[in-house]
Amino acid sequence: MRQRLEQDNPTATSAPSASLWEKLGERVEEAPSEPALNLWAILGAKVDFAKYKPKRISDYELTEGKTAQGQVYYMLKNPAASTYLQLGPQELFLWNMMDGEHSVKDMSIAFLLKYGALPIDLIINMLATLQNKAFLEKRPVNLYQKTTQTLARRALQSKGVLYLTALKVMAVILKAFFWMLGGNIITLRKIDQSVGALYRRGGKLLFHPVAQVAYILLVVLGLATLFMPSGAKGGATVGFSTIAFIYLGLFGIILVHEGVHALTCKHYGREVKEAGLSFYMGTLAAFVDTTDMWMEPDRKHRMAVSWAGPYSNLILGAACSLGIFLSPWPQVNAVLTSLATVNFLLVFMNLNPLLEWDGYYMLMDYLEIPCLRRRSLNFVRKQLWGKLKARASFNREEKIFTVFGLLAGLWTAIVLVMFAIFLPQRIIGWINSLSWLLGKILSHF
Amino acid sequence: MAGQPSDEILVDRAQKGDGQAFAALYQRYLPRLYNRLRALIPPEDVEDLTQDVFLAVVRSLDRFERSSTFATWLYSITNHKVSDYYRHRGKQPEMTLPSARQEAHLVSGDQSSSAEDRALVRQVLRQLPERYRQVLLLRFAEDLSFKEIAQVMDLSLEATKSLYRRAITAAQEEIAGSDKVTARR
Amino acid sequence: MGKVTDLLVEYTDALLQGKPIPKEVEPELAAEFRPLWATVEFLHRVLRPAPVPSELAQRLENRLAAEWQKRQEKPASIPQALRQALEQLIGRALSDEGFRAQLIEDPEKAAMGLGLTLTPYELAALRTMDAHKLASLIQDLDERISKTSLDPTNLSGLTDLMER
Numbered sequence: 104m105r106q107r108l109e110q111d112n113p114t115a116t117s118a119p120s121a122s123l124w125e126k127l128g129e130r131v132e133e134a135p136s137e138p139a140l141n142l143w144a145i146l147g148a149k150v151d152f153a154k155y156k157p158k159r160i161s162d163y164e165l166t167e168g169k170t171a172q173g174q175v176y177y178m179l180k181n182p183a184a185s186t187y188l189q190l191g192p193q194e195l196f197l198w199n200m201m202d203g204e205h206s207v208k209d210m211s212i213a214f215l216l217k218y219g220a221l222p223i224d225l226i227i228n229m230l231a232t233l234q235n236k237a238f239l240e241k242r243p244v245n246l247y248q249k250t251t252q253t254l255a256r257r258a259l260q261s262k263g264v265l266y267l268t269a270l271k272v273m274a275v276i277l278k279a280f281f282w283m284l285g286g287n288i289i290t291l292r293k294i295d296q297s298v299g300a301l302y303r304r305g306g307k308l309l310f311h312p313v314a315q316v317a318y319i320l321l322v323v324l325g326l327a328t329l330f331m332p333s334g335a336k337g338g339a340t341v342g343f344s345t346i347a348f349i350y351l352g353l354f355g356i357i358l359v360h361e362g363v364h365a366l367t368c369k370h371y372g373r374e375v376k377e378a379g380l381s382f383y384m385g386t387l388a389a390f391v392d393t394t395d396m397w398m399e400p401d402r403k404h405r406m407a408v409s410w411a412g413p414y415s416n417l418i419l420g421a422a423c424s425l426g427i428f429l430s431p432w433p434q435v436n437a438v439l440t441s442l443a444t445v446n447f448l449l450v451f452m453n454l455n456p457l458l459e460w461d462g463y464y465m466l467m468d469y470l471e472i473p474c475l476r477r478r479s480l481n482f483v484r485k486q487l488w489g490k491l492k493a494r495a496s497f498n499r500e501e502k503i504f505t506v507f508g509l510l511a512g513l514w515t516a517i518v519l520v521m522f523a524i525f526l527p528q529r530i531i532g533w534i535n536s537l538s539w540l541l542g543k544i545l546s547h548f
Numbered sequence: 549m550a551g552q553p554s555d556e557i558l559v560d561r562a563q564k565g566d567g568q569a570f571a572a573l574y575q576r577y578l579p580r581l582y583n584r585l586r587a588l589i590p591p592e593d594v595e596d597l598t599q600d601v602f603l604a605v606v607r608s609l610d611r612f613e614r615s616s617t618f619a620t621w622l623y624s625i626t627n628h629k630v631s632d633y634y635r636h637r638g639k640q641p642e643m644t645l646p647s648a649r650q651e652a653h654l655v656s657g658d659q660s661s662s663a664e665d666r667a668l669v670r671q672v673l674r675q676l677p678e679r680y681r682q683v684l685l686l687r688f689a690e691d692l693s694f695k696e697i698a699q700v701m702d703l704s705l706e707a708t709k710s711l712y713r714r715a716i717t718a719a720q721e722e723i724a725g726s727d728k729v730t731a732r733r
Numbered sequence: 734m735g736k737v738t739d740l741l742v743e744y745t746d747a748l749l750q751g752k753p754i755p756k757e758v759e760p761e762l763a764a765e766f767r768p769l770w771a772t773v774e775f776l777h778r779v780l781r782p783a784p785v786p787s788e789l790a791q792r793l794e795n796r797l798a799a800e801w802q803k804r805q806e807k808p809a810s811i812p813q814a815l816r817q818a819l820e821q822l823i824g825r826a827l828s829d830e831g832f833r834a835q836l837i838e839d840p841e842k843a844a845m846g847l848g849l850t851l852t853p854y855e856l857a858a859l860r861t862m863d864a865h866k867l868a869s870l871i872q873d874l875d876e877r878i879s880k881t882s883l884d885p886t887n888l889s890g891l892t893d894l895m896e897r
């Protein structure tokens with residue numbers, strides 16, 4: 104269905120409208136994650152906000168979508184800065200007026216006449232967000248940065264020199280620690296064209312209906328043979344070649360898993376931003392950035408991109424299982440056993456939605472709540488206890504934030520504690536692995 | 549058109565509420581807009597977008613301040629609608645016709661116009677700079693004479709002819725090598 | 734270049750008017766002219782204007798007539814007095830947080846404070862301003878980073894397992 108946006112006539116009068124709160128339905132009034140904007144206290148009369156004429160960037164992409172509840176939303180993309188935002192219909196109305204010709208005052212009046220509400224806080228919040236995400240052309244005042252810098256500077260200046268030195272030392276240690284929690288190691292930035300070429304030159308066959316049927320058959324057969332006896336008689340002697348094949352196989356599994364994420368993203372006509380190696384929660388991880396899928400209005404397609412990875416592991420695991428059943432060679436089966444185990448482990452690990460694995464993105468898309476994790480943790484930290492004390496009722500989003508926030512918070516704490524406690528053992532483990540591997544290589548020669 | 553009111557008179561009357569004046573403007577520009585959109589977007593969406601453009605004209609008629617001609621204003625609305633249309637469709641697949649086949653379209657003398665030909669022309673027009681696109685659409689899709697085109701584009705007749713030739717050259721180059729990456733606006 | 738341009742224009746006019754091609758092209762211009770002429774013929778073949786289908790025209794007319802009717806039913810633009818009043822009120826509200834709160838709570842009093850007298854229509858427009866904070870639907874979006882963990886300890890653990 105072609106999405107069409109109508110350019111509303113902001114200057115036409117309309118009869119005074121019904122309560123906006125009723126029109127919008129219930130929304131969570133979230134505590135802002137950025138410092139509260141008390142612009143007037145800090146900026147004072149330096150900015151004549153009423154006369155400011157915001158101008159949106161000229162190169163942007165906009166798509167329209169609809170949630171399962173029928174609420175229309177819009178996705179905005181700045182291709183140059185690779186930033187994304189979701190807007191509601193009212194923000195779109197304001198966005199359409201941000202042509203450098205309409206002042207904030209013009210926009211406020213037009214908005215008031217159309218929606219029957221005074222949008223000043225909305226406009227402030229929106230302008231600051233747009234500015235932060237590089238969606239505005241002129242930046243007469245960096246609203247957030249100036250505010251946060253001023254507030255931060257004032258807070259720090261009230262402490263002593265010793266405090267500041269201790270902070271700096273801690274910062275260095277924490278930086279290394281946090282790098283191991285989620286820092287990049289290798290990043291390949293310009294891979295979109297290569298992935299596109301791979302898709303056009305054969306990758307698209309993976310999405311053919313015949314291939315889809317073949318996958319299902321393979322998975323069914325593979326799972327059916329999972330607990331059947333192996334086709335090989337006798338045990339395997341694990342030699343260098345076996346190890347080498349296992350490592351090659353593991354490398355292949357990773358490549359396939361991330362590769363199908365990227366190819367599925369291309370299948371839906373979106374851009375693969377980057378790929379590489381990084382840390383995540385203390386483990387080494389290969390990654391692909393498919394953030395551009397936000398521009399795809401159909402949540403099923405977005406979920407498909409996330410599902411592609413664990414699905415590929417399920418298929419490969421099933422193939423290995425089938426191979427074990429059919430193969431009469433113990434050496435081959437030894438390799439296939441390892442690979443099958445890894446594949447099935449990866450399926451379960453990736454479907455866990457409590458950390459930012461594939462299952463999380465699928466859940467987020469299914470619920471149609473962007474930034475589910477951050478907003479849930481925020482809600483639990485800042486609003487949950489207040490609402491419980493006041494015995495207030497919870498709407499749909501708040502219920503989801505409560506359950507998910509508590510579970511995700513708990514799981515994250517467990518993982519972080521395990522990581523910290525077992526970090527020395529991990530490092531020893533890595534050293535042992537490398538020396539063991541080196542030993543195997545040398546013994547071969 | 550001798551004896552017919554000019555666009556400016558019709559716009560003035562329409563802004564004051566004269567429905568007949570608006571109807572006359574609509575009758576005058578419908579064939580031109582329809583054929584322009586046939587050139588720019590897939591056929592199944594032409595009716596919708598034609599409607600969208602005229603609805604936008606009705607809704608923002610009061611805001612038309614006549615600093616430009618009605619035709620220029622109408623084309624400006626059309627351009628925005630077409631840009632929005634392609635933005636909402638997401639990325640378009642690049643043309644994959646091999647060069648030899650493209651050349652064959654030019655020399656075969658085949659009188660029919662296939663869906664492939666139309667898609668190729670759409671792609672080419674989108675790649676061209678705005679002024680080249682405009683002169684080609686005015687001449688081929690809207691069947692205006694070079695003199696009329698000069699008036700619409702506010703150029704001399706010589707400048708219009710020269711622009712036309714450059715547009716044809718650019719179009720010919722696009723057709724010959726149309727596996728370039730589509731440039732962002 | 735001028736000769737080729739003139740030829741192109743002349744040939745194009747003849748083609749689009751359905752007249753015979755004027756004259757043969759001089760040999761020294763032919764190499765440059767022919768590919769351009771092929772392009773002209775191609776564009777003419779593909780872009781040749783078609784009559785607007787009558788059903789489409791009818792549907793469009795009905796739709797536009799309804800829209801024109803709607804346009805006639807409401808004022809074409811904001812009444813000047815309301816616009817001026819709103820400009821003053823909102824201009825002040827944008828720079829004065831206290832005034833903004835007062836405007837929402839009691840628009841008539843806020844207007845009187847600025848020396849404005851509003852008509853019932855204008856007051857009605859202001860009174861329906863929602864006292865609740867407008868729920869902002871602008872939403873930051875996560876990065877979508879698909880990851881696969883390859884913990885090396887596990888990898889060697891697996892092969893140890895296998896060796897046994």
